[in-house]
Amino acid sequence: xxxxxxxxxxxxxxxxxxxxxxxxxxxxxxxxxxxxxxxxxxxxxxxxxxxxxxxxxxxxxxxxxxxxxxxxxxxxxxxxxxxxxxxxxxxxxxxxxxxxxxxxxxxxxxxxxxxxxxxxxxxxxxxxxxxxxxxxxxxxxxxxxxxxxxxxxxxxxxxxxxxxxxxxxxxxxxxxxxxxxxxxxxxxxxxxxxxxxxxxxxxxxxxxxxxxxxxxxxxxxxxxxxxxxxxxxxxxxxxxxxxxxxxxxxxxxxxxxxxxxxxxxxxxxxxxxxxxxxxxxxxxxxxxxxxxxxxxxxxxxxxxxxxxxxxxxxxxxxxxxxxxxxxxxxxxxxxxxxxxxxxxxxxxxxxxxxxxxxxxxxxxxxxxxxxxxxxxxxxxxxxxxxxxxxxxxxxxxxxxxxxxxxxxxxxxxxxxxxx
Amino acid sequence: xxxxxxxxxxxxxxxxxxxxxxxxxxxxxxxxxxxxxxxxxxxxxxxxxxxxxxxxxxxxxxxxxxxxxxxxxxxxxxxxxxxxxxxxxxxxxxxxxxxxxxxxxxxxxxxxxxxxx
Numbered sequence: 001x002x003x004x005x006x007x008x009x010x011x012x013x014x015x016x017x018x019x020x021x022x023x024x025x026x027x028x029x030x031x032x033x034x035x036x037x038x039x040x041x042x043x044x045x046x047x048x049x050x051x052x053x054x055x056x057x058x059x060x061x062x063x064x065x066x067x068x069x070x071x072x073x074x075x076x077x078x079x080x081x082x083x084x085x086x087x088x089x090x091x092x093x094x095x096x097x098x099x100x101x102x103x104x105x106x107x108x109x110x111x112x113x114x115x116x117x118x119x120x121x122x123x124x125x126x127x128x129x130x131x132x133x134x135x136x137x138x139x140x141x142x143x144x145x146x147x148x149x150x151x152x153x154x155x156x157x158x159x160x161x162x163x164x165x166x167x168x169x170x171x172x173x174x175x176x177x178x179x180x181x182x183x184x185x186x187x188x189x190x191x192x193x194x195x196x197x198x199x200x201x202x203x204x205x206x207x208x209x210x211x212x213x214x215x216x217x218x219x220x221x222x223x224x225x226x227x228x229x230x231x232x233x234x235x236x237x238x239x240x241x242x243x244x245x246x247x248x249x250x251x252x253x254x255x256x257x258x259x260x261x262x263x264x265x266x267x268x269x270x271x272x273x274x275x276x277x278x279x280x281x282x283x284x285x286x287x288x289x290x291x292x293x294x295x296x297x298x299x300x301x302x303x304x305x306x307x308x309x310x311x312x313x314x315x316x317x318x319x320x321x322x323x324x325x326x327x328x329x330x331x332x333x334x335x336x337x338x339x340x341x342x343x344x345x346x347x348x349x350x351x352x353x354x355x356x357x358x359x360x361x362x363x364x365x366x367x368x369x370x371x372x373x374x375x376x377x378x379x380x381x382x383x384x385x386x387x388x389x390x391x392x393x394x395x396x397x398x399x400x401x402x403x404x405x406x407x408x409x410x411x412x413x414x415x416x417x418x419x
Numbered sequence: 420x421x422x423x424x425x426x427x428x429x430x431x432x433x434x435x436x437x438x439x440x441x442x443x444x445x446x447x448x449x450x451x452x453x454x455x456x457x458x459x460x461x462x463x464x465x466x467x468x469x470x471x472x473x474x475x476x477x478x479x480x481x482x483x484x485x486x487x488x489x490x491x492x493x494x495x496x497x498x499x500x501x502x503x504x505x506x507x508x509x510x511x512x513x514x515x516x517x518x519x520x521x522x523x524x525x526x527x528x529x530x531x532x533x534x535x536x
Contacts, residue, residue, distance in 0.1 A: 180506035
């Protein structure tokens, strides 16, 4: 898989290191190390503490010794030794918890050779259906992404205390209720994979269209979602939906520069300066779409990615192959029918058959509480010259979104139809 | 192995029809056979309605006895299983079977680990 972001730009040996270099290794390797140690000790807190200790040690040692040939291996070995030392001290004081973790470690097979990637087990644990969706998201970002509680709280505009409680409670439930660290059994796998992909896409969407707040795109969250998407797609190469989700996120993320105008306003796909699209991400996304579609098990993420790939093919909006997009929406309505998909299908239908056909479809949908429904309906009415009705629909849309950029766009359109 | 409590929650205001009760009873019997066969069985039992409950509490150093359930709610525990399985996934698998058999919601909760674990 071609890697266009980060990759292994880690400086090797010789050069003097600084805290930023260790920070980079931390970002890359934290989740991998925690996953290995959770497997070994059967306890998330033991794993997190040991890995954090190991990074503190790295910060102290690497500036003199240089980054070791395998930073991940060094971190994992150091963390494991630290954990064992600490647990032995605590176990000798009759700490049952420490004794249990040591017993667990003794029962696990030794893994002296190449370190196995255990992140898939851990992500299935984090996204277990017995945990609330908000807890799934927080744990995934914390344990696999290495984000601090403060960072996660800030990203989701939740008080830090609330987020800390959410994470502590979720970790407590994993431990006490016995949520297993494992890739689910075959009969549960499809449903569980869907839950994992849903968490990643939720993180991406929160980063992409922040539902409230000043900035239209919170790039750190979108980047983190793509990084998690890469891990899952790499670890589940036979799951085309995982590849489909990665492709979908890359194709959307490729447009981030074009999506916000110089004035901070939202720019619709049709009006975007396509020369601002990130060509490398588009190419990677399109290649992934081709690859997963050849497996011939289409699912919602693959089809949505394919739709974005068709958009990305057009150098100018007028060249968009709307007929092909309409066919893909038809397919999407078969595998994952929903009013929102139907709404998007109506947008494609408007381009192929005209706004009247699309309005007929839109008026049958029950999406009163969804601002995009009113926004799209308003646009169709405007194109038919039904300005008074369009104005009403823009007003409804405005009443339903708090995002500043979206509000400014809707306000502009409203003034146009009122003229 | 971990032990889990599977509580059966009966809405107070909803009575199953005779036919549904019989069908549910047969499903629960069949499920019990399966739980035993899988080696997950610890204990199970059905309870009389909450109107038969007596609640005890200490007030000012005295034990106070009152007629009726502890909490007047819209649903009460009508029965329960205690099962012994390796992890929550296995417990939820039995819980899913139990809610289908009983036709009412099931709550799954872990017991504190026993000393020998």
